[in-house]
Amino acid sequence: MSISKQLHTVTLDTDKCKGCVACMKRCPTEAIRVRNGKAQIHYEKCIGCGECVRICPHNAKKASFDDFDIIFDKKYKYRIALPAPSLYGQFEHLDNLNYLAEGLLKIGFDDIFEVARGAELVSEYTRKLFESGKLKTPVISTACPAIVELIMIRFHNLKDRLLNLLTPADISAKIAREEAVRKTGYKPEEIGVFFISPCPAKVHALKTGLCENNPVVDGVLSSSECYFRLLPAMKKVENPRDLSEIGVFGISWAFSGGEAASLLKDRYLAADGMENVLNVLKELENGKLAEGIEFIELNACVGGCVGGVLNVENPFVAKAKLMSQRKYLPISKNHLASYNRPDEFYVWEKAPELQDVMRLDENLDVAMEKLQRINRITELLPALDCGSCGAPSCRAFAMDVAEGTAKLTDCHRIDLDKILTLKG
């Protein structure tokens, strides 16, 4: 990861930004400050969860993704769409998933490989790992890259709990490219593989290679942009061919609890929404909560991937649609045996790297002095966490003051008497 932050997950339209504190207060890693009336994103702390995009009342925060037209780049002789499981949930009356598959072919792709297929393989591989008895439980799902990055920043001691498997999108991209090379005779680089993403976190993870040595896709497109192209195209489809290859297990990865349910375990936990996830991680760190729980599925977005900010549909409505779409699907249509890949194909090519962004200094004594100072400053502050100083909390403000990036007088509610007594 070394989170190549030059690739920004979220960008700011400074003309639209009013300098309100909505995004700053919402950010789970305190990566935003408001300076000179505009929000500032500290990318080294950004996990790409998209909370700021969701909350911004002025549409000033934008999630980054590739322009759809990149698929038409001449270097690609064969273009494959990788729809995320949550994409199906965006459409009304999609009783037959083949309409979506045909729609993707109409908007410019030559082929599709549904990510729900990769998801079924990851599910089966995880079940296999559980059966082997080698997993240290509870295992934490790695499907949501915002969670993986959050753990790398804030919960270093939970790193060993992460399931060391590639994501369904990674697996799907790799298989799709290999199959296309075989089918078309083109070189791997002549095949364009494009993931249709529900969220900026997946855009970032796939483009930088969170757990892969090299990115496995050629581009990551936004769910909503594809949605508006797909709608008219799907209306023109009359007799769709049998193109969709997914089962209940795969499609259910779209919502919270879907991955966990596919493991056929009784003792699992699924939490979604940043605040809930943070609470679970904190308890897990305290050594509680773990008793008997074998698997922990965490999704940064409320409802799971259906809650991704790049989607168009309300997450709960999308889930309801998926529930009815999956009704007549087989349990699982993809099995490890029929793909015949070695174990290395499914596991991390590299482990995600711990990020030391919380650490105040390399030297413990220097860090302690800084912390002392921060704690002293915090005591002077009103504990309102109002955000009007441009920092998300009084404590974050104290850190900024200690680091020299803010002035104590930026606090509008500071107790002047307290300071005067100190000075005197």
Next chain:
Amino acid sequence: MTNEAKLRFEFDVDGDNFTSAGTASETVKYNLKQLGIAPDIIRRVAIVMYEGEINMVIHAKGGKAVVEIDSDEINITLKDVGPGIPDINLAMQEGWSTAPDNIRSLGFGAGMGLPNMKKYSDKMEIESVVGEGTTVKMCVKIRKEA
């Protein structure tokens, strides 16, 4: 280097409020992360503090937690004015619990609190007088960076 505590935290552990139990350990954890203390040390501090806090809530209607950090070790003192422990040796046994049923139904009171506190700290001392209260002192050494 002097052994004088460089950082000191004091918390009132609220005895009526189960949901807020753990806030002291949360704050300490956050500070230790900012210091760059090794994850396994933080984990041990988190466990012993959390267990201690919960114990004070269950048995003593709360108390005080003092955490002192210097460059060699983290010292945690938990002081309550609860009923006290009549037989400390018995209380240290795994699975021995006097927690009432309503607490056990919450998943606490499995009799692992004190044993875990001992297991995860480098040094632990308990002083307890029946009717007056209990003081638990725990020390976790900070491993020097290799």
